[in-house]
Amino acid sequence: MTDTNKVYKGSDYYIASKPLMEIVNVAIALGKPLVIKGEPGTGKTLLAHSIAEALNKKLITWNIKSTTKAKDGLYVYDTVQRLNDARFKDKDISDIRQYIKLGKLGQAFKSEEQVVLLIDEIDKADIEFPNDLLNELDEMSFYIPELDEEVVAKHRPIVVITSNSEKELPDAFLRRCIFYYIEFPDEEMMEKIVRVHYPDIENKLLRETLKRFYWIREVDGLKKKPSTSELLDWIKALMIGGINADKIASEIPFLGTLLKNEQDTARFIRLSSTQQGGFGFKKRF
Amino acid sequence: MFTDFFFLLKKKGVPVTITEWLSFIEALYKGYFQSSLNHLYYIGRAFLVKSEAYYDMFDLAFQEYFGGIETSPLELEKVLEWLENPLHKLPKLTPEELAEFQKKLEEFRKQHDMEELMRQFRERLKEQKERHNGGSKWIGTGGTSPFGAYGYHPGGIRVGGESWMQSAAKVAGERRFRNYRNDVILDVRQTKMALKRLRELKREGTQEELDIDETIDKTAKEGGEIELVFTRSRENTVRLILLMDTGGSMLPYTELCERLFSAASQMEHFKEFKYYFFHNCIYQDVYEDMANYKRVPTEKLFSNFHKGYKVIIVGDARMAYSELFDVNGCIDYFYTNDKPGIEWLMRIREHFPYSVWLNPTHKNFWGHYTVDTISKIFPMFELTVDGLKDAIKALTSKQKYAVRQ
Numbered sequence: 001m002t003d004t005n006k007v008y009k010g011s012d013y014y015i016a017s018k019p020l021m022e023i024v025n026v027a028i029a030l031g032k033p034l035v036i037k038g039e040p041g042t043g044k045t046l047l048a049h050s051i052a053e054a055l056n057k058k059l060i061t062w063n064i065k066s067t068t069k070a071k072d073g074l075y076v077y078d079t080v081q082r083l084n085d086a087r088f089k090d091k092d093i094s095d096i097r098q099y100i101k102l103g104k105l106g107q108a109f110k111s112e113e114q115v116v117l118l119i120d121e122i123d124k125a126d127i128e129f130p131n132d133l134l135n136e137l138d139e140m141s142f143y144i145p146e147l148d149e150e151v152v153a154k155h156r157p158i159v160v161i162t163s164n165s166e167k168e169l170p171d172a173f174l175r176r177c178i179f180y181y182i183e184f185p186d187e188e189m190m191e192k193i194v195r196v197h198y199p200d201i202e203n204k205l206l207r208e209t210l211k212r213f214y215w216i217r218e219v220d221g222l223k224k225k226p227s228t229s230e231l232l233d234w235i236k237a238l239m240i241g242g243i244n245a246d247k248i249a250s251e252i253p254f255l256g257t258l259l260k261n262e263q264d265t266a267r268f269i270r271l272s273s274t275q276q277g278g279f280g281f282k283k284r285f
Numbered sequence: 286m287f288t289d290f291f292f293l294l295k296k297k298g299v300p301v302t303i304t305e306w307l308s309f310i311e312a313l314y315k316g317y318f319q320s321s322l323n324h325l326y327y328i329g330r331a332f333l334v335k336s337e338a339y340y341d342m343f344d345l346a347f348q349e350y351f352g353g354i355e356t357s358p359l360e361l362e363k364v365l366e367w368l369e370n371p372l373h374k375l376p377k378l379t380p381e382e383l384a385e386f387q388k389k390l391e392e393f394r395k396q397h398d399m400e401e402l403m404r405q406f407r408e409r410l411k412e413q414k415e416r417h418n419g420g421s422k423w424i425g426t427g428g429t430s431p432f433g434a435y436g437y438h439p440g441g442i443r444v445g446g447e448s449w450m451q452s453a454a455k456v457a458g459e460r461r462f463r464n465y466r467n468d469v470i471l472d473v474r475q476t477k478m479a480l481k482r483l484r485e486l487k488r489e490g491t492q493e494e495l496d497i498d499e500t501i502d503k504t505a506k507e508g509g510e511i512e513l514v515f516t517r518s519r520e521n522t523v524r525l526i527l528l529m530d531t532g533g534s535m536l537p538y539t540e541l542c543e544r545l546f547s548a549a550s551q552m553e554h555f556k557e558f559k560y561y562f563f564h565n566c567i568y569q570d571v572y573e574d575m576a577n578y579k580r581v582p583t584e585k586l587f588s589n590f591h592k593g594y595k596v597i598i599v600g601d602a603r604m605a606y607s608e609l610f611d612v613n614g615c616i617d618y619f620y621t622n623d624k625p626g627i628e629w630l631m632r633i634r635e636h637f638p639y640s641v642w643l644n645p646t647h648k649n650f651w652g653h654y655t656v657d658t659i660s661k662i663f664p665m666f667e668l669t670v671d672g673l674k675d676a677i678k679a680l681t682s683k684q685k686y687a688v689r690q
Contacts, residue, residue, distance in 0.1 A: 019327035026312060026328055037337060079501055086509060127482075174335035175304050181337040 014043065014050035015192050020180060024051060027178045033137055033159035035174065038182030041227025044162040047182075048118035051158060058115045060157075062104035064124045070132030073105035073119075074142050074151075096146050105136060106151055114155035123163040130173035138176060185228065187214060197232055204245040209235055212248055216258060219268055226258040233257045290350050297346040299339045308332055322351060338670075479673040480549055483595070483680060484521040494518040523595060524557040525549065526586070526637075530600030532565035532616070538645035541668060542599055545643075559590070565604045565616050566626035567633065583629055587636050595680045596633065596640035598663065602656040603646070609655045627658065634662050641676040643668045 008024045010016040016024070024047075027034040036044045052059035062073055078099045085091045093099075102110060108117040122130060136142045140153035161177070163169060185193060187210050194206060209231070217225050226234075237254040247253065259265045294301045309332040326347060334343045492515040499514035527549055529542055549558060561571035561581060570580040607614040609626045634640055642663035644651065651660060659665065664679050666672040 019323075022324060022327060023331045026331070029315070030308070030312060032308070035335070080497070083501065083504060083509075083511070087511070169335075171300070171302075171335070175302055177335070178331045179335045180331050181340065 008051055008054050011050040011054040013196055014046055014053075015189065015196060016047065016050065017189065020047075020182065023178060023180050028158050030178075031156045033161055033177045035161045035163060035169070035177045035179045036182060037163045037179070039184050039225075039227060040164060041229050042182040042184055043228065044182060045118065045120055048116055048120075048160040048162075051160065052116040055116070055158075057113070057158070058111065059118060060104050060108045060111075060115050061118045061120060063120045064122050064129070066124055066126075068125045068129065070129055070136075071103075073103040073133070074136065075103055075106050075144055076101045077146055100144065100147060102151075105133075106142070108157040109140065109142075109151050109153040111157070112154065115157050117157040117159045119159065119161045121164060122161050123169065127170070131170050134173060134176065190228070190231070193228060194232065194235060198235060198239065201235065201239070202245065205235075205238065205248075208245045208248040209238065212252060213258070216252075216268065219271060222259070222264050222267065223261050224259075224264060230258050230260075287350075290346070293346045293350055294333060294343065297342040297349075299334055299342045299346065301333045305333050305335075325351075479670065479677060481554060482674070483523050483525070483677045484554065485523055485681065492517050520556070521554055522556050523554075524590070524593065525555050525559070526590060526594050526596045527558070527560040528567065528571065528596065528598040528600075529560065529562050530565060530598075531562045532600070532604070534565075534601050534603055535645070538601070538668070541645050545599065545668065545673075557594075561586075563600075565600075566608050566614075567598075567629045568615055568620070568622040568626055569624065569629070583633075587632070590637075592637055592639075594637055594639070596637040597643060597676070597680075598633075598640065599643045599645070599668065601646050602642065602644055602659040602665070603650075603653050604655050606654065609658065627662075630659065630662050639680050641666060641679050643672065643676055 008016075008021055008028065010021060024034065036047060038044050048061070049059060051057075077096075078101060082093055082096075082099045085093050104119075105117065108115050137159060140156050141150060143150050190210060190213075191206060194201065194210070213226065213231050213234070216222075234254060234257040237257050238248070241253065243253050252258075255265060255268070259268060291301065291306050309329060312328065312332060329347075330340065330343055334340060494516050496514045496516040499516070500512065503512040503514055504510065527546065529546065535542065546560065549555075550560070561573060563571050567583060569583050571583055571586070573579045573581055604626075605614070605616070608616055611625055612623055613621050614625060615622050640663055642659060642665040644656070644665055645668040646656075648667055651657065651665070656665075664676070666676040666679075
């Protein structure tokens, strides 16, 4: 099994469920990339930060955009710069090496010690993108033809890949990974999460806000359900505003921190004002 | 080891492969499971299931395969204990309810042999696959079954094992991931994701993208004098026509169709997107707006749109025989048609080889004669995530998609 000093147990500011911790540890031990999926605000990205912090390793983040190509992560050969330099005689352009810049994956491979590599929001890129990385992640090496050089990982990085499921990931890619879907935290878990951020929050306030929060999430047809970060913002606003817990039970101050979309706000207000008590949504409390 | 479980997963519809199975077995041998069912559940799932859409099927398989194991004597003892003294475990009841419950309990004890009951309970626990409310046989709430008449659920009893998480079997039994299944109906986002696949990239339009490779080549040939080369950017060339049934039998699916419609219209993904409505079947007119009956002759579709347009027709295809086969068969009394609907449908298929029919009703209901007939004209798919994906495959495949014969 893993060395005792390498076992991930969550970190001070990040609450990981026990199954998730186990899976992180298995992924590290077997050297397999870990694919994390889940609703926005369930802490997918933070997981990588937390692993890096808990295991005291450097974190390299590769943010994926719609235009990102797999090759960008390996290295970029800046031909335009070289071409430009060639026009003026003041620079030596014979050394190609100075125009080869390692991408995030390349940096992770070249690192002297094991790092945590976060490939964030992989689904933002083209559908074929993950497939282009198959070999590199499998073998943990790639080849730079311009230098005739093989970059081999000195230490297999701990690879965490997050996806918002905008696009589905290819099967061949997923086969090589370990997969975990983070569910939206339940109230008990959420209570712990809030306490990490606001350790001295009043019990009553916490209970009332959570009650309200999950109630709003149940409203049918919201375009964007409020997530953890919205809840935390809301609580912060309530605490700064010195709002009494009893007040939350009767109205919702700072609704704008929870619902950020006009239509949602309108829908919510309409539904909650029509019939007090007999709301048009699933009753939960 | 567990090889049956592999096949069971396959049978339940989890697309698990040998590679994944082998990694799982490898992890198993390396001892990551600490011989606990909980570890097996979570880690097994992480290795074998690669989409939350299949979590539910995994849960079912896990429940079926390991379900017998969790019914340990420990659990039965607890149940027995509860049955002997259920009152203090009950949720808050009014005095009347409490009295009634007590009365029922007494009657019940008179009627039943407790040991026999436990035997039955054990069997049913194994059989039972999901939470159950009401009814007369299963264990659940509010029913008339001897088991759990007042709010007892087997998932509520802790099953042995470690204390660090909910019992795996309980999670599996709860089927919390049911809503993530792929064969359920779509939401707007899922629809958009599916529609995104409907694309054919071609270089079109003005030359405004810098072609680096060409620029370098050209520049090198010019001996270092920089020569910029531009090219056309790649664009999606798909043109889509959506034809939607607004007939009465489609009412239950209005929301579903709205989602498909809003997904398609929100996407700035298509070169062109047109939509028309019809009522039960297509005749010589389609409607731009159903509310004020703004008509467009169906002929116009043929003259205005070339055969490269992709056509998606959404409807339940379920109508009276005459509506499809007869002259003047249209359901609207004010409307006459001199050609039967089926002729128009066949003409549409002929003119637009890339056309599919999406049916919001379940496949099991496609036996109806008009549905059957129409599914022989157009390839027909269910309006679900999987169905939509298949439909889009059919729309983008080079060969003409064969219809069911």
